[in-house]
Amino acid sequence: MSCTILVFVKQVPDTKNVTGDAMKPDGTINRQALPAIFNPEDLNALELALQLKDRYGAKVIVATMGLPAAAGILRDSLFRGADETVLLTDRALGGSDTLATSFALSRMAKKIGNFDLVLCGRQAIDGDTAQVGPQIAEKLGIPQISYVQEVQELGDGKIRAKRAIEGGYEVLEAPLPALLTVVDANQPRPQNASRIIKYKKAKTPSEVAAAKGAPASEEELAALSAKGLLIQEWNAAYCVPQDEFNRLGKAGSPTNVKHILSVVLTAGNFQEVAPTQEAVGNLVHELIEDHTLG
């Protein structure tokens, strides 16, 4: 059986490595200093797609919505084994919350069409909401299986997957097309050396234009496409009907950010206890005295 797997990925600031330069003197974050990375669980989703490709001969399309620079993680996906890539980038998408984001991504999916599976990482490390996957599924009117650890069977218009639940696991079976959110339960394969050599030349039309300082011609893009080196670049109008534009970006987002407070790492006001038997003994005694220790 051959099928088409659509993987949604996101480029995120590396919030897990907020150290050194990333901290401003006042203890707040300097976001610009954070490297942009491939969202970790999206790499798990891509890996699962590539495993299914190895097992069943699927076509893997990786899609993202973001700034033009997000083409970087699409190239990375090609290095690891993706077949096609699509970038949706448009100012109209700025300020999207999870509802507006899932709406835009669902329209991307519809435009791509004929997919059997949609895979997403469980959540992105910048927002940690885990909402976009289930919301895309709802917008597409397809079932979801969240927190997938492995796919046991794919075929006959069905998928059977093992997924985590609180205190255990479940094996669920859903008809295709279905959406899966994937957790950190596999080891993403590294970039493949020969694919790097081939796909490092993969570019979006904007990148081609930037490199030569003039818009890319139809012929150039067709030539790139024929070699599999074109990263498709869509604007919102390409996949979203005009009368649905009010569902994009800030206009399509029910949530407003009222206030942002940076978490300031205060200098330690702790009482220092020497690592000696006497000092530790006194501390333990103090905690027994005030009934912290019983």
Add this chain to the structure above:
Amino acid sequence: MENTAIGNVWVFIEQEGGKIADVSLELVSKGRELADRLGVKVEALLLGNGVEHCCATLFQYGCDNVFLAEDPRLEPFTVLPFAKVIVDLIREHRPNILMFGATMKGRELAPRVASEKLSGLTADCTDLRIDDFEDQRNHIVYKDKLMQIRPAFGGNIIATIVNTWEDPQMVTVREGVMKMGEPDATRTGTITRVTPALTAQEMVVKVIERVRQEKTVNLKGAQIIVAGGYGVGSAANFKLIHELAKTLGGQVGASRAAVDAGWIDHDHQVGQTGVTVRPKLYIACGISGSVQHRAGMAESKKIIAINTDPAAPIFSVAHYGIIGDLNQVIPMMIKAYKSKA
């Protein structure tokens, strides 16, 4: 926008085998507080089969009414039928606020409901308040909105979010952060029976196998937690952490790094992707103290940090800091406790 006859505060009740999840009772308690502030009722959504006995508990914690949907197709929990029942109820009764626990179930169910209802949804809230909101761009003042407060950006910022679209204002709320009230055995309420309007369309996902066991560790209820991090160094070395916990009558916690290293089970993990705890005493051993970890334990009454690195961020939340090797310090603690207790 005029605020006429606002709806009630709703809490989705999570249950497993007829046992209500702690987070749901925490939310009923919080819901009571919000509803009293707004002058509305607290109503629970209880879905399952053979779960009517849960209603009494829900009343005792502050619910005025329980929407009870019982159907064999609602056991075990699956997303699609649950979402259908809840969306139907929202359309009929128009609640003002709808809260879910930010559990694995809550986090897959709430977005499905929010997406269908076109409601805003804020994930993983750690605080909720009622306040007015001024949309400065459009010069609109919204009265008595739900301030949805949550950490974002890996816990490096705290954002206050407001949902200005049509109600309900939906949130998932992290486990263990809202205080569970005391049950009042004299409180009662009403039960509104709901007949689920389920079709084959909602029943397409089949549960082939389901394996689960009750957690063997109860970190949320623990008064004393001894937690180990990457600095513990090895699985074998973790027995020191267990030994100290056992001596002090506490539970064993861990940072994500220790769990990822395979030294201890995920059930023990404290922090943003684990459990939020607020014990009387938290002893952090060899834990550097990432924002994600601190988010789950900073509210502890007393924190002792043991770390060889004086620059470790864990010291920023510690009340007592021991800059030293846990392999030496922990045996000192055990010795001191045994000789003095």
